[in-house]
Amino acid sequence: MGEYTVSELEKMADRLRLHVIEMTYAASSGHPGGSLSSAELLSVLYFHSMRHKPSDPSWDGRDRFILSKGHVAPILYAALAEAGYFPVDELLTLRKIGSRLQGHPVRGKLPGVEMSTGSLGQGLSMAAGIALAGKMDGKDYRTFCLLGDGELQSGQNWEAAMFARQYGLSGLIAFVDRNRLQITGNTEDAVGLDPLPEKWRAFGWNVIIVDGHSVRELIEAVDKASRSRKNPTVVIMNTVKGKGVSFMENNAGFHGRACSESEYRKAVGELKEALR
Amino acid sequence: MNSRLLAQRNYYGKALADLAGEREDIVVIDADLAGSTKTSDFKAVAPERFVEVGIAEQNMIGIASGLAASGKVVFASTFGVFATGRCWEQIRLAAAYPKLNVKIVATHCGISVGEDGASHQALEDIAIMRAIPNMTIVSPADAYEAYEATKAIAGYPGPVYMRMGRSEFPTITEEGRKFEIGKASVMRSGKDVTVIGCGQMVSSCLEAAGILAEEGIGAEVINMSTIKPLDSGAVIGSVSKTGCCVTAEEHSIIGGLGSAVAECLCESVCAPLERVGTRDTFGESGKPSDLMEKYGLTASDIVSAAKRAISRKK
Incomplete structure (x- = not known):
């Protein structure tokens, strides 16, 4: 990995988006909004920053990726398929009976899925455990964990944050998809998270704030975080929920529903245009 | 066979300490109760493989699952109420669903916890663990069996819940008799x-x-x-x-x-x-x-x- 240019990574993000729209439309359900907001991150991780071998998913030296916001499984599956973990054709089996592409990721079911997630608030603890095992064994893999912003309302994240600092898990790098929307609406109208960077700093983490749709900023953030030798790092990604499809952007209604037929045509048209 | 009054948790601690020397892949994790659960015996001999999470049982199960997913056999201990109730859904999703090697070993189960009262007396733990698919549940009959069961579950694949009491009570099995999971x-x-x-x-x-x-x-x-x-x-x-x-x-x-x-x-x-x-x-x-x-x-x-x-x- 690593041979993709910035513009190719940007294109890849849109390819992943197109898969998300097609998969969730075929499934008539799923969570497109938060999938679209994290497309650039998945592109950067799986096609640039992560050390991994799709042909050998359990390769010991691989960097680990834990999708704490498990409902955006479609964007993870799209990245895994494009990277070569399983055939791209299989993406359209999402959420169907007998499929390896469960509604939320399941460890052991699909190559490349490290942990079972989907119940929010748990992924950072799992990632901390994986990072701790690496530290105990003197391995240099990195553990990446993607968190939703809404899920930070769950206390277990902060238990994990305290723990990771206590154990000096510098190989743990978390990303917060700060799209500011949860099912109910604006996160700040539900139970507010601001000032979010200050919260993480108070927990002893390195904090990097980026435009989550800037491939270049994401690459730099991962590089910088990887140089930490003491504390874990969180990359707060300011993003737009539904990014890349005009009528889905900043629309909480698309948190957990697929496109209708006409919406689907419009979304696919826009993404294909972007890919041209 | 002479019956002795012994606490199971003391023999759990002994077994862990013995396992520390026998197996490199064993990790023990506790939530601020190591002195009571006796995981402190493991910490004394293998501090580099002992993990203190503080009073955070949900996080404990997540960490345990991450460690287990990375090849460790993890013993996670605290009192029965907290080990099963506080983190039930974490056990379900993070440990049991992917069949990870997380051994949840609880002490202070049952009403014989005594003076601490209802908040600390686990009387529903078997019920809630039993309902989770992939979960194995072991409840040794005395301290000797607790020792052997600890050894047995360390070598048994997948998630296990083991339940023990707080106080001393009579031994009724023979010391050193191998524990067979699933056999009455x-x-x-x-x-x-x-x-x-x-x-x-x-x-x-x-x-x-x-x-x-x-x-x-x-x-x-x-x-x-x-x-x-x-x-x-x-x-x-x-x-x-x-x-x-x-x-x-x-x-x-x-x-x-x-x-x-x-x-x-x-x-x-x-x-x-x-x-x-x-x-x-x-x-x-x-x-x-x-x-x-x-x-x-x-x-x-x-x-x-x-x-x-x-x-x-x-």
Whole structure:
């Protein structure tokens, strides 16, 4: 990995988006909004920053990726398929009976899925455990964990944050998809998270704030975080929920529903245009 | 065989300390109670593989699962209420669903926790763990069995819940006898009633069998130290012979050993069953022995239940 240019990574993000729209439309359900907001991150991780071998998913030296916001499984599956973990054709089996592409990721079911997630608030603890095992064994893999912003309302994240600092898990790098929307609406109208960077700093983490749709900023953030030798790092990604499809952007209604037929045509048209 | 008064958790600690030297892949994690759960014995010999999470049981299970996913065999310990209740859904998703090597070992289960009262007396833990797919549940009958069971679950694939008490109670098994997960053991033969116990109630079952013998009633006592998967062959075999059954557990009659046996019997040999356990109630503060008496968990309660079961035979 690593041979993709910035513009190719940007294109890849849109390819992943197109898969998300097609998969969730075929499934008539799923969570497109938060999938679209994290497309650039998945592109950067799986096609640039992560050390991994799709042909050998359990390769010991691989960097680990834990999708704490498990409902955006479609964007993870799209990245895994494009990277070569399983055939791209299989993406359209999402959420169907007998499929390896469960509604939320399941460890052991699909190559490349490290942990079972989907119940929010748990992924950072799992990632901390994986990072701790690496530290105990003197391995240099990195553990990446993607968190939703809404899920930070769950206390277990902060238990994990305290723990990771206590154990000096510098190989743990978390990303917060700060799209500011949860099912109910604006996160700040539900139970507010601001000032979010200050919260993480108070927990002893390195904090990097980026435009989550800037491939270049994401690459730099991962590089910088990887140089930490003491504390874990969180990359707060300011993003737009539904990014890349005009009528889905900043629309909480698309948190957990697929496109209708006409919406689907419009979304696919826009993404294909972007890919041209 | 001389019976001794021993606490199971002390033997759990010993087993962990021994395992530390035998296996490099064992990691122990605790939530601020290492001195009470005796995981401190492991910490003393393998501090680099001991993890303190503080008072954060949900995080403990997540960390344990991450460690297990990375090849470790993880023992996660705290008191029974917190080990199962506080983090039930974390156990379900993070550990049990992916069949990870997370061994949840709880001490301070049952009403004999005593003075701490209901907040600390786990009487529903078996029920809630039993409902989770992939989960194996072990409840050793004494300290010796706790030692052997610890060794056994370390080598058994997948998630396990092991339950122990706080206080000392009599040993009834032979020290050093290998523990077989999923296999019940007949502690005493009899033809009139089957008495199945787990944990420290097995000792009370034996005491009850002695009392019944004086009245000419033959009780067959079974130590059901694995509750899931239940050794249904042992239950069916014995009850087919005796024609009735009593279960005894320091746990609610809802969802625990009594329920597991009831489920087994109603799908096989239909026979009268009497369950000794707490009856849909919380506990309270008090001396363990006073509580066991007040909540109907003594040998004499088992004797009465046996007589009721026998009287209901057709």
